[in-house]
Amino acid sequence: MTLYRPEQDRPDAAKQWKAPAPLKSDVVIVGGGMAGLTLAAALGGVGLGVVVVDTQAEEVKTAAPYDGRTSAIAHGSMRVLKGIGLWQRLAGEAEPILDIRVSDGGSRLFLHYDHRDIGNDPLGYIVENTAIRRALHAHLAGLPSVRVLAPARVTALDRSRNFARATLEDGRTISAALAVAADGRSSPTRRAAGIAVTQWRYGQTSLVCTVAHETPHRGVAHERFLPAGPLAVLPMRGQRSSIVWSEHDDVAAAAFALDDRAFTAEIERRFGPWLGSMILVGGRWRYPLALAHAERYVADRLALLGDAAHAIHPIAGQGFNLGLRDVAVLAEVVVDAIRLGLDPGDAQALARYERWRSFDSMALVAATDALNRLFSAGFPPLRLARTLGLAMVDRLPPLKRFFMRDAMGVVGDLPRLARGEAL
Amino acid sequence: MPAALRPTVDDAEIAKFVALAHAWWDPNGAYRPLHKLNPVRLGFLRDALAAHFGRDARAARPLAGLRLVDIGCGGGILSEPLCRLGAEVIGIDAAAENIAAAEAHACELGLDVRYRATTAEELAAEGACFDAVISMEVIEHVADLGAFLAAACALVRPGGAMALATLNRTLKSLALGVVAAEYVLGWLPRGTHDWKRFVRPSELARHLRANGLAPKTLAGVGYNPISDSWAITPDLGVNYMVFATKSA
Numbered sequence: 001m002t003l004y005r006p007e008q009d010r011p012d013a014a015k016q017w018k019a020p021a022p023l024k025s026d027v028v029i030v031g032g033g034m035a036g037l038t039l040a041a042a043l044g045g046v047g048l049g050v051v052v053v054d055t056q057a058e059e060v061k062t063a064a065p066y067d068g069r070t071s072a073i074a075h076g077s078m079r080v081l082k083g084i085g086l087w088q089r090l091a092g093e094a095e096p097i098l099d100i101r102v103s104d105g106g107s108r109l110f111l112h113y114d115h116r117d118i119g120n121d122p123l124g125y126i127v128e129n130t131a132i133r134r135a136l137h138a139h140l141a142g143l144p145s146v147r148v149l150a151p152a153r154v155t156a157l158d159r160s161r162n163f164a165r166a167t168l169e170d171g172r173t174i175s176a177a178l179a180v181a182a183d184g185r186s187s188p189t190r191r192a193a194g195i196a197v198t199q200w201r202y203g204q205t206s207l208v209c210t211v212a213h214e215t216p217h218r219g220v221a222h223e224r225f226l227p228a229g230p231l232a233v234l235p236m237r238g239q240r241s242s243i244v245w246s247e248h249d250d251v252a253a254a255a256f257a258l259d260d261r262a263f264t265a266e267i268e269r270r271f272g273p274w275l276g277s278m279i280l281v282g283g284r285w286r287y288p289l290a291l292a293h294a295e296r297y298v299a300d301r302l303a304l305l306g307d308a309a310h311a312i313h314p315i316a317g318q319g320f321n322l323g324l325r326d327v328a329v330l331a332e333v334v335v336d337a338i339r340l341g342l343d344p345g346d347a348q349a350l351a352r353y354e355r356w357r358s359f360d361s362m363a364l365v366a367a368t369d370a371l372n373r374l375f376s377a378g379f380p381p382l383r384l385a386r387t388l389g390l391a392m393v394d395r396l397p398p399l400k401r402f403f404m405r406d407a408m409g410v411v412g413d414l415p416r417l418a419r420g421e422a423l
Numbered sequence: 424m425p426a427a428l429r430p431t432v433d434d435a436e437i438a439k440f441v442a443l444a445h446a447w448w449d450p451n452g453a454y455r456p457l458h459k460l461n462p463v464r465l466g467f468l469r470d471a472l473a474a475h476f477g478r479d480a481r482a483a484r485p486l487a488g489l490r491l492v493d494i495g496c497g498g499g500i501l502s503e504p505l506c507r508l509g510a511e512v513i514g515i516d517a518a519a520e521n522i523a524a525a526e527a528h529a530c531e532l533g534l535d536v537r538y539r540a541t542t543a544e545e546l547a548a549e550g551a552c553f554d555a556v557i558s559m560e561v562i563e564h565v566a567d568l569g570a571f572l573a574a575a576c577a578l579v580r581p582g583g584a585m586a587l588a589t590l591n592r593t594l595k596s597l598a599l600g601v602v603a604a605e606y607v608l609g610w611l612p613r614g615t616h617d618w619k620r621f622v623r624p625s626e627l628a629r630h631l632r633a634n635g636l637a638p639k640t641l642a643g644v645g646y647n648p649i650s651d652s653w654a655i656t657p658d659l660g661v662n663y664m665v666f667a668t669k670s671a
Binding site for chain 2: 163
C-alpha cells in the first residue's frame, strides 16, 4: 500500500521552531481504546501507516482493575475481528452465547432466543474487555506500520484541506491525511472540532462485576427487565458470569456501598435461583448511564469512531459492536479510496462513512433508548403491553429470526469485514 | 518548475495560484462534479490499464512504472491519484494558471507529478510518446476534434493505450448533461457545454480507428441520486468512457 506523504519536509521551519521532527503517517488515531486500537489493527494490517495516541500507558489499561466489564461480541462482530486477525487471539477467551432469555420483572413470560433457531453459530460471545485490550496491544506490536504513543496527550489538532496535524503535549507533531477521534463519549477531539452532541442522562448507574456460581450457566445469557432497570447475567469462561446491574443512581450508590456478601445477595434476590449462590470474583465497578449521539460523524480530515460518535445505553450489549461496525466501514472506505489512488482522508470517502454509519447507529440509539424506557416503566398497561409484546415476538418465528439476526449483526448493508470477506 | 512558481515572481501571483488550487481541490466547490466523477473514472482507468499491461489491479501500486500523459489535467484531480497508483504522470493543460495551481497542490502534498503548460499538438510535434494517453471530459470542448485526436493518438506508443471520457450527443444528454446540470441543478456554470460539440461513440470510434487505435471497451457512467455517486452503467446515452489500444 502506498504510504502517503502529507507534506514535504520544511527544514527552515523546523529550525525556526526548534521542534522535534514531525512524525508522518497515513492516519493518526486520537484515543487507544478498544475501537481505536481495532481500527489501527485493521489499517495497519493492510500496510497503512498509523499512529495511535493515548493518554494512558498500556500497562495501566491492560491491568485488571482498569476495566471490569465484558463485551458481548455479536456474530458479525466476531467476523470483523476474525478478518482483522484478532479473533485468533481471542477465541480461547470467549464464551459462546447459545441462548438468550429475556424476562420481565414479575411476569413469567419469556422471550427465548435459541441459536438453533437460525443455524449452528452461537448468537455471540462474551469476552472480558481486559482480554480484548491485551490481545489488541499484542497484535499491534507485530504490525510494523503502527505506532502507539502512550502515555501522550494531543493538545491541538489542526486540520486543513490537505492534512491534519496533531500536536502533543511534549511538542511532537504528527501529520496525517486523516485524523480519527476515538477518544470516548466525552471526546475532547470532537468538542474541539465543534461537532455538537445530543446527550442525556438516565439517572441510572450500571454496577458491574464478575461472579462465580454454583450451577453451570450452559451458555445462557439472561436479561431481566426490572422496574429500575435491566439486570444482565452473561456467561463467561469457567463457571462465572458477568453482571451488569442497572439501578436508579441513589439505589446504585447504596448497593455499591454494601459489603461483597450483601451485594451478591442483592443480585441473587433480583435474578432468581437459576445459577444457585454467587460469589464475587475480583472488583466492582460503576458507570453512570448516558446516551450521546454526535450530530456529524465527519469533518474535514476527521472521522469520529465508536463512543466518540455514539455512546448508547448498554442494555442490548451493542456498544462495542457498534464500534466494530464503525471500524469495518471506516477501514473499508479508506482502503477503497487508497486503491483508487485517492488519499486516506478523501472527503468523498468520509462522506460515504457518515452516510453508511449514521443511519445504523441512530436506529440502535433510538431502539435501545425506547427499550429502556418501556421496560423501566412501572405503569400496569405498559407492563401488560410489553409482556404481550415479548410473548408475541416469541410466537412469530420469522420476525424473531429477523430480530435475532439483527442482534447478531448480520443483516443490513454490511461492510466486507462483517460479511467475512477480506478488507 | 513553470515561470509562475519561480522565486522572482511576486507573492500576489503565487497567492492567486494557491487560491486557484484550493478552488480546484475544494470537494464542495466549483469543481464538485469532477470530484464526484473521480472514483468511477479512476476505477475504470486502473482496471483497464492493469488488464492491458498485465498488472494486478489489487496491488498496492498497480500502475508502477507506466508513463502516462493526462491531457487537460486542470488542477491535477486525476493526475495525482494516478501518480499514487504508481504511474509516472505528466499533466498538461493549455491554461498556464491551471498548471501553476496543479504544481502548487502536488508540491504541498509532496507528490511527484510533472506538469507542463502545453497542448497535445505541441507535445506530438516534439515526438513525445507514452504508454497511455488519458483525456477526460476534454474532447467535448475542443475546437477541432479530428486534429486533437490525431495528435493525442500520435502520443500513444505502439502497444500502448488511450482512455477518453466525454458526453454523448443524444436528447438525453441535452436534457441531463446540459439543461439539468447547468440550469436546473446548477452543478456546472451555464455555458460550460455546447451540446452540438458532444461526440457520439460511433464518431469517436471512427476517429480512433483512422488514427490506428482499436476501441476495446465502452462504458456508460450514470448518476445515482440516492447514493449521490456515479457508477458504470451499460447506458451510453449521457456520460461515457472509451478505452482503446494501439497494436504493437
